[in-house]
Amino acid sequence: QVQLQESGPGLVKPSETLSLTCTxxxxxxxxxxxxxxxxxxGKGLEYIGYMYYTGSTNYNPSLKSRVTMSVDTSxxxxxxxxxxxxxxxxxxxxxxxxxxxxxxDAFDIWGQGTMVSVSS
Amino acid sequence: QAVLTQPPSASGAPGQRVTISCSGxxxxxxxxxxxxxxxxxxxxxxxxxxxxxxxPSGVPDRFSCSKSGTSASLAISGLQSEDEADxxxxxxxxxxxxxxxxxxxxLTVL
Numbered sequence: 001q002v003q004l005q006e007s008g009p010g011l012v013k014p015s016e017t018l019s020l021t022c023t024x025x026x027x028x029x030x031x032x033x034x035x036x037x038x039x040x041x042g043k044g045l046e047y048i049g050y051m052y053y054t055g056s057t058n059y060n061p062s063l064k065s066r067v068t069m070s071v072d073t074s075x076x077x078x079x080x081x082x083x084x085x086x087x088x089x090x091x092x093x094x095x096x097x098x099x100x101x102x103x104x105d106a107f108d109i110w111g112q113g114t115m116v117s118v119s120s
Numbered sequence: 121q122a123v124l125t126q127p128p129s130a131s132g133a134p135g136q137r138v139t140i141s142c143s144g145x146x147x148x149x150x151x152x153x154x155x156x157x158x159x160x161x162x163x164x165x166x167x168x169x170x171x172x173x174x175x176p177s178g179v180p181d182r183f184s185c186s187k188s189g190t191s192a193s194l195a196i197s198g199l200q201s202e203d204e205a206d207x208x209x210x211x212x213x214x215x216x217x218x219x220x221x222x223x224x225x226x227l228t229v230l
Contacts, residue, residue: 035219044122044208044221044222044223044224045165045210045221045224046221047218047219047220047221049218050218058217058218060216060218061216061217061218094164094165096165102155102167102170102171102174102176103153103155103170103171105152105153105155105210105211105212105219106153106155106167106170106171107155107157107165107167107210108167108170108176110164110165110166111164112163112164113164
């Protein structure tokens, strides 16, 4: 059974770079789209970007200038970097898989999420 | 401001049928398939419906959805207490070249 686990610092200072890793266990990274989605406290879901296992990326235009995603197939990990963070970036960050039999636009597996707070 | 529009709340008594609407535009729902997610309190979202009307394995047939033009709706029949959750619709948006979500609907089982 494929499982996703997000990890990274729970507290980041304003203007610094948020760095998170999603580790995929129980399955391969290959042939799937891997996304980052965030949810500010008490609010809805916001798409950050996705990466195909080959390394091609797609970012939310509103975050594109600050987002970098990368993949390490040897470690079965997907990484997210979000630069110049502000309090508005405080959220639970989820990694999620798409591209299964349910379609390239359906996120069928999600990590449990990791809370990141931006504060000095 | 979410790209897809959902009512912020919905409610129903156990056993009743409730519907949740999702409205978009020609660049998203009007042209691409829709999915729905259920988020129980304190947990990650779970894929509830995909490709407009399909249920992943394990999702009860009490859940159904439909789509017409640039709008869609999720219906839950035989409402149960464990259905109390937040529900989100999502679709690919051709203008943004990425998926967009609704603002979410909080379902309360009375």
